[in-house]
Amino acid sequence: MTDGRPSPTNDAQIVVSGLTKRYRNVLAVNNLSFTVEPGRVTGFLGPNGAGKTTTLRMLLNLVTPTAGGATIGGQRYPELADPLRHVGAVLEASSAHKGRTGINHLRVICAAAGLPRERADQALELVGLTPAAKRKFKGYSLGMKQRLGIAAAMLGDPRVLILDEPANGLDPEGIRWMRGFLKGLATEGRTVLVSSHLLSEMQLLADDVVIIAAGQLVRQGPVEQVIGSMAQGVRVRVRTPQADALTAALKDGPATVDSDGQGALLIGGVDAPTVGRAALAAGVELHELTTERPDLERVFLELTAGKAGIR
Amino acid sequence: MSNLVRSELLKIRTTSTWWWLAIGAFLSIALAFAFNAWLASETLSGGGEEFGYTGDAASAPAQAANLYTSGQYLGLMFVMLIGILMVTNEFFHQTATTTFLATPRRTSVIVSKLIAASLLGFAFWLVTTIIDLAAGATFLSLNDYGTLLGEWEVQRALLLNLMAYAIWTVLGVGIGTLITNQLGAVITASVLYLIGTQVVGLLFLLLANVLDNMAVIKWQVVWPAAASQVMITPGENEMLPAWWVGALVLVGYAVVSGVVGILITRRRDVS
Incomplete structure (x- = not known):
């Protein structure tokens, strides 16, 4: 600019x-x-x-x-x-x-x-x-x-x-x-x-x-x-048969762990390498490890939440 | 400015509206001419009193003037409608946005519409008059009156007819800027033109009776359509103001509606 x-x-x-x-x-x-x-x-x-x-x-x-x-x-x-x-x-x-x-x-x-x-x-x-x-x-x-x-x-x-x-x-x-x-x-x-x-x-x-x-x-x-600018929106999607073990391994860090409701975990607050390293250290088996960037739609909905509609 | 006038004329030429109104005007000329020809032959053979034509009004020049301006009554309404549509179409079809994007100076847009409208009024008058002159001269010559085109009374009628066409088209543009709803403007103006005149005439007659003063009747000249009639009617008496009073009233309406239209259009939000 x-x-x-x-x-x-x-x-x-x-x-x-x-x-x-x-x-x-x-x-x-x-x-x-x-x-x-x-x-x-x-x-x-x-x-x-x-x-x-x-x-x-x-x-x-x-x-x-x-x-x-x-x-x-x-x-x-x-x-x-x-x-x-x-x-x-x-x-x-x-x-x-x-x-x-x-x-x-x-x-x-x-x-x-x-x-x-x-x-x-x-x-x-x-x-x-x-x-x-x-x-x-x-x-x-x-x-x-x-x-x-x-x-x-x-x-x-x-x-x-x-x-x-x-x-x-x-x-x-x-x-x-x-x-x-x-x-x-x-x-x-x-x-x-x-x-x-x-x-x-x-x-x-x-x-x-x-x-x-x-x-x-x-x-x-x-x-x-x-x-x-919506950095908190970047999340890591992880698929693992040992979800509990991975959650335990991450619980001391800044990470937040949620389920996506379809058998995968959505981990916020840390990047993918951090999650991978924690999994390796804990001996947790990973089937998927992807960084999910928020798209424009999600950013837009978050930014305009509650301000839309009829005035 | 000439670009804008050209654009306005192109707008009219590229739609079929004017074509329908021209056909309407032509039909009204045909009907009115047939009626006026019958009236003239009755009057000139001495039967004018039946229709209220006596003295000057029963003379050959007066009847010729009437013949040569056949179709004026509805013709004026048609050119007024064209004037109205020149403005209301812009809002009906949402082309006002495009028009004002090309020319953000809105006064110029309305002024060019007024100029284009006058040109169009002139064209309608020209074609109407050529038809009337051909038919009228033939009719009068066949009845051994000659064309009577040398008579000032006839020439005067033709010129005032031109003025009426130009003013009514301009007035139409003014009305369109005041009532931008297409249907609303067309219906209001037609009703006021066709029916309003009779109602106003009746009201003034009643008023004259109540006040016991027939001179009150001449004040119906304040009504545009009545003013138009006064303007094209020769002579003046207790109940009929001079032609120029009608002309002034009509020009006044055209100027006021044009100026108010410009002021309103300048302020209007186009969305």
Whole structure:
């Protein structure tokens, strides 16, 4: 991560600072601050109702913040001279006129943004939707709608991509395509911010994560670092016919021993070599000795425990 | 700004809505022209009193003006509906997000909608008028009145008709920004246009009777559809204000709804 100071050459960094949105009595987003770096895919995670969509919409000037603000490359969204050439956003899959064809949907946007008309064809080609170009939007499958949304976001060849739940409704092939596509964009040096609640997908896709719950920041950082920060979560799975002997051998150390309910032991507080050494010294026979790292899902559920749900 | 207007016109062109409304407008021209032609032939052959046409209103130029603006009554409603749909479609189909992402300066978006709407109103007027002129000139010539296009009364009717088309489309955009619910806006506006005028006329008649002052009737010009009628009606009397009063009222409504629409749209959260 950076040292927090915006660098003058960095025109694709997203900085959210003190962002707050109050709807009547509900504090949807509460003094939220985080940064998103170029060249990386950043997962924006939170339980339903955490304020993800509201945050993204405030970032894009669609919703007015109660307090605080957000900048993209140092400028607020409405200050950007050619917004679509800087930022592409996919906010909801069903945002095109149902009676309009896919290609015309894109041409309308090109006209408004002053982009050449050919960009519409190129963007459709990019997402593999050319065969459906002249089909009306109402005939699109959910996956095709998502692709059209991405095509719309790519019209201006932006350096910053913001996507709200892009994997929703995609089949496994579509999800894999999306993963490759977004990773490719990040590799090209673009900023990619993706909100999702599909944690296993995020673990495959994201370099960094920003986790929020109840409108507040819970954790931000590289995926490995966030998972590693839950060190107590690293456990050693052991399978042995002499469980009692091994438990006795470990009882003087910092280790905690639990059964996983399926005939194996889950040992926390010590690493695998320590367990192996103790077993060897005690003459205990081992059939399995594996380190179990917590995955993003477990970390997420622990971090957001009790903060999810309806407010 | 010209990019935005182009985009708005493209939005209209790439859906079938305007096509249906154009067909509706064409049918209403056909019906209205047939009726007006019958009315003109009855009136000009001396039977105008049956329909309340006496004096100037029974003259050939007045009847020609009526013929050349056939289909205006429903045509104005159709262009108003197009104006409404230009805005409410954005919310109904959730394209407002896309639109405001491409153009975060929302005032520009609404202003470009207003300009596109006026252009569209102009196009509707042009096509309507060409049809009316062809049919009307043929009808009048066949009945030995000549085309009467040199008469100021006829030219005036055509020009005011143009003004009415442009203002009602703009008014539609204004209404759309005030009532963003598609069905709500369309039904409200149609009912107010079609039925509201009769109800308002009746109310003012009652009021005039109660106050024992027929001049009160002319105040129904505050109602947009009534103002539109006043604007295109020649002459002025105790119960009928001058045409420019109607024009001012109508322009006033268009300006106020446009400005309020812009202010509301600027503040609205799009989610």
